[in-house]
Amino acid sequence: MKNLTFYKHKRTLLALAITTSFGASAQENNAQLPSTEDKSAKEQEIEKIVVTSKFQQSLINRIAITPKELPFTLDVVDSELLELRNFTRPIEALTTLPNIARTEDRNGSGTTSFLSRGFAAPILVDNRVQNNFRGAGARDDSFVERYEILKGPASIASGPVGAGGIINTVTKSPERESFASVKLRADQFGSTGVDFDANIGELNSSDTVLLRVSGAYRDYEFDADHVGRTTTAIRPVAIVNISDDTSIKASVAYRKNESNPNGGFPVPNGEIPAGIDTGTFLGFVDGEVNSEDVLYNAELNHEFLDNLKLTVRGSKQSTDMDYKHVGGIYSYDGLTTGDYTYLSENAAKNELNATFIDAQLAYKANFWGQNQDFAIGIAHQEDDWTREFAENYRWEKISLDEIAMPHYGWDDANYGEFQLFQSTDAKLKSIFAEAALRPSENLTITAGIRFDDLEQNNFRRSAYGYNDSDLTTRLGASYSVTEDINVYASFAQAFVPQYRVLKDGSPTQAETSDGIEIGAKGSLFDNRVSFQAGVFSTQRKGVAITDPNDPDYAIIADEVDVQGIEISTNTIITDALSFTFNIGYTDIESSDEVPAPVFPEVTASMYLNYESQSGTLEGLIVSGGFRHVGESQNNIMTEHTWDGYNVADLNASYPVTENINVSVGILNLTDEEYIENTQVAGVNKFRYGAVLGAPRTVTMTLRWNM
Secondary structure (H helix, E strand, O other): OOOOEEOOOOOOHHHHHHHHHHOOOEEOOOOOOOOOOOOOHHHHHHOOEEOOOOOOOOOOOOOOOOHHHOOOOEEEEEHHHHHHHOOOOHHHHHHHOOOEEEEOOOOOOOOOEEEEOOEEOOEEEOOEEOOOHHHOOOOOHHHEEEEEEEEOOOHHHHOOOOOOEEEEEEEOOOOOOOEEEEEEEEEOOOOEEEEEEEEEEEEOOEEEEEEEEEEEEEEEEOOOOOOEEEEEEEEEEEEEEOOOOEEEEEEEEEEEEEEEOOOOEOOOOOOOOOOOOOOOOOOOOOOEEEEEEEEEEEEEEEEEEOOEEEEEEEEEEEEEEEEEEEEEEEOOOOOOOOOEEEEEEEEEEEEEEEEEEEEEEEEEEEEOOEEEEEEEEEEEEEEEEEEEEEOOOEEEEEEHHHOOOOOOOOOHHHHOOEEEEEEEEEEEEEEEEEEEEOOOOOEEEEEEEEEEEEEEEEEEOOEEEEEEEEEEEEEEEEEEOOOOEEEEEEEEEEEEOOOOEEOOOOEOOOEEEEEEEEEEEEEEOOOOEEEEEEEEEEEEEOOEEEOOOOOOOEEEOOOEEEEEEEEEEEEEOOOOEEEEEEEEEEEEEEOOOOOOOOOEOEEEEEEEEEEOOOOOOOOOEEEEEEEEEOOEEOOOOOOOEEOOEEEEEEEEEEEOOOOEEEEEEEEOOOOOOOEEEOOOOOOOOOOEOEEEOOOOEEEEEEEEEO
């Protein structure tokens, strides 16, 4: 495994880091990029980082293809950009991308979740599905190297995942050279935390074994009293190079969260009720949510010939999540038409297990004077989830004027025994094939086909099960119109199980979707402007929504059509100054039977980034700008809309010494009050309380590189 190679020529490191967010320059090993000697000076300037790794972590390294050749939108947010934006939860930097919206982690036990182009965007880890019930099984921030966001239907990339897109978490891998870093972080609410990353590198001065360990301990506090979360995480990962042709990578990741989350609030008229702000506590004072997650990963790579490679991957994940004294404000139709709402309290135990294994052969040939790449593979995945509720729970009818009063949960004895409420046992078998064909130097045609067969047994008040299968395809082409600009077009499908039951006891079949996208990507003006722009349309069929007459069941609704546009640009104004701009528009059309998801029509961000080049302040980096979220349809009160909002951010960092860097950030600089989300991640009737976005948050971070 080769070291990370940084190219720093005429552009500053800051400008190059910003460029990476548009997916044009971060790349895994399998793409056959030209050597430094073969590349032009322009290519060397725009390329930030090349990771030469034998292991399959990226969404796009199943076959050897460069980001420039991809016939669809791919955004990459790397570690440098995460540090630059300096969000409390680094993954929230994804909200600066077009047509991405954050949804709330309802029980505060894990990481946040997102919508892409109007629909749920599952979060993967190293290109494989993870347990993610309310974020309990997600990766810890300290384990993350970068995020990749693939937009549109994505079954070919990772099986049955989503129509709007997927988010891939690429975790850290060992490198040859040893290094270590410690990051301390605090904010004005009293939050404190420490992250560490120790790359031991080569053991015994040999590249036979490489080791890296990362982890964190954090104690989060928030504006509202009684709300808090603590996180403990550690992940060792090792690479064993058995020979020049055979390598193994293995890791184990442990993460524990303990929290007392805030609740939402009702929105009977589509607006924030009087007296509700970010300092209002709406849960139970003695609420408890505990989650514990362990993920084992392993991967074997063996090269039989110069042009044939076998990859075998496997993972095992176990996640436990328990909660009690946790309340929810229920706001679906009929409950908040007057001066009252309902606060619920219950206790639950959740256990999730996932096993994944796949095997792939990648083959490279040379004809038509170009490299041609092919891959075939099989995959097997098993998931089981059991959810037990305490036999006793309560609903409390309260006045809207009293929802912020302190509430306390029952004694444990009042809950009674736990009983099975819901279970899912699913087995997914898949076979796939992909190819990157290059008929000429300028044209790349990508094609993929995948067959998924799903067998599942479900229980939710009654038992049901069925088999469901589908064949999905992807076809696209990318053409270099100039040395620096590619145009592309693609067609893709998705197959998404819904795990719901109809009122007659039969299961909902999986929904399907078809999507098309055309666009362009590249650079202009001697690489001083890099861009990615696309127009898309996706049609979802067989969508299951909550039965408006009985929220415990689903009904199959009509189609949902989504159209939109996305533009991302980075402009290097001078060696010290750069400007990033992202904008997305999403139009969702559905019948009266299908309430549209709460998703903004327009999302945008603008950031100005400055790095001092000389003098006493050399190395000072200042970045500031705002995120815009436009109006979105309110599916509770159709005569209202969710208001749009702008959130401004400012961050500055300075290298105090060669090894110590200090940064100060202000998130939500103007202390904007806004409804960030409504706890709905798909096309469903709104049921739970609305959630306010974070208030003005001042953070201080100290990083020590050793």
